[in-house]
Amino acid sequence: MAKWGEGDPRWIVEERADATNVNNWHWTERDATNWSSDKLKSLLLGLDVESEEGKCEVTEVSKVEGEASVNNRKGKLIFFYEWNIKATWTGKSKAGVTYNGAIEVPNLSDENDMEDLDISVSLNKDEPDTTLFNLMKTKGSEKIRTALGSYVEFLKSEFTQGMILPTANGVAKLQSTSQSNAKLDKTQISSKSSTAAPINTGVKIPTCKFSMRDTFLTSPADLYRVFLNQDMVQAFTHGSATVEGERGGKFRLLEGNVFGEFTELVPDEKIVMKWRYNNWPCEHYATIALTFLDRSNETELKVECRGVPNSEEEQTKEGWRRYYFEAIKQTFGYGARLF
Template sequence: MAKWGEGDPRWIVEERADATNVNNWHWTERDATSWSSDKLKSLLMGVRVENEEGECEVTAVSKVEGEASINNRKGKLIFFYEWNLKATWTGKTKAGIKYTGSIDVPNLSDENDMDDLDIAVTLNKDEPETPLTALMKTKGADKIREALGSYVGFLKTEFTQGMILPTANGVSNPQCSQSKTKVDKTQISSGSAATPPNTGVRIPTCKFSLRETFLTSPAELYRVFLNQEMVQAFTHAPASLDAGKGGRFRLLDGNVLGEFIELVPDQKIAMKWRYNTWPSEHYATVTLIFSDRSNETELKAEYRGVPEREEESTKQGWQRYYFQAIKQTFGYGARLY
């Protein structure tokens, strides 16, 4: 047997220091069913929409039935997944009247594009008619489709880590292959031969800024964003927060994640920030600048690297779950820009 480094270059199988699945030649399979079930529940529970009639959200996932797996053969990844999903949505009008209904998704699979996905939204039989049903059938169904598309993206990036092993030169060369000839529009590239593994994904992004005025001092408003008890108060949900440079945070039941990258007391907060429905490991950069305006504080929020298709939902999310929530919780209400 030849020594390491003396192999004949005509050999089909490349050498590896650990002699494990040389050149990714052998068939390997990974069961993604349990991971997928948890991920699907998490993504669906993050769906929320609203309009002038009221708001709707997914409040329970009652059925996640199916399976998922990934196969690696000769450096190619082949994805199999098939799911039947059922969930409950709850609507609330501006007047405070609540409604409930169901969501059925019978055909989430590798054979169907996201555009072909059947999403049936119905109102419970004992409920009176409401315009909120139409809201869930339109905007709600679109959000559900986006969430399920994110699941496919996570499956092809986050869950596949380690399936394509590095070769002798330390570089992996993953190639994604569909189990059918139909191409899934949600497929996210896992990199080229020259790209190290686990580097994230490339997606179209945008930048924008928002301004709000709060009836409080910069020091107090700055503290609101970094004090765990105050964050839990205005988000009305458990939060995990390490208020220091490099400290990580997790808000809104894990729907928002991030890390503080720069902190200037009472003046500036810069952070890596993401929704958990975004492509795996993709973060935007959010910078908050606090300016003293006599008895008020002007907050300028700058956003860079937000996925283009998430621009409006990110703006609405910050205005509702940060700015408006802070004003309502702590009494900092002031005029809106």
């Protein structure tokens, strides 16, 4: 048997937390189909474009058909994905007239460059001609292309975490390729909060906990409703959002970059949620508890965060200050002193 430092390194069991797939030599495969389907829907649903004539929005993703997988061989990641996507878009003019149409992307594949994607945008039969159709065909198509490019980036960063295992010195060497070595469109979907996803070596994610407090010039009942009412969330985030204001209900806001689930609701007193940024390690959620305290003419909001990745602590704090606290105060006039 080979000793440490001698012989073929493929067969040396290194001093590490697990002794599987030493030096990442053996072929491993991970099915990314279900993850990809959810990711594609989250990136496309609610995507919108706007002009002086009105606004267009992707209101339904009716079909995400295909498959995806990631393979690791000799420390090299190989990506396979092929998707046929169909969606529905709705346009609303400034005059309040609504139009409906369809979107189809038949060839999202590792064999095609992003600029080669076929993005078909059509207007439903019997719908009158509208300038919003041109808006969706041009700016809408480009935004869809950008979102699909983000899917590929997330597949190569978020989903693959843990596939390249750390070696004796704790370093994971990461290489990646695709079936056709296609160039990847580096254009990312615009995000108020997103940053490049951190590379994870497959070990347990170090996390932190912290708390924040702020005061709002309103009642606990009114402030409680702000977090659970979809129209109010869309108002303070200045964009489309999905909010199911009930226990077990899902939420998604800030262009899909923040999402999660309400796990506990005590009317006018407390909200507990599973919460994450889109660029956090796959399936990792923090627990956020909001407590609403009546302070006579004010409401003190206490935010307790647990399970936030260490590397994301400052970004998370800043995000809550800017996109929750300050945005709510400015939108609804609840401005008050900050602790």
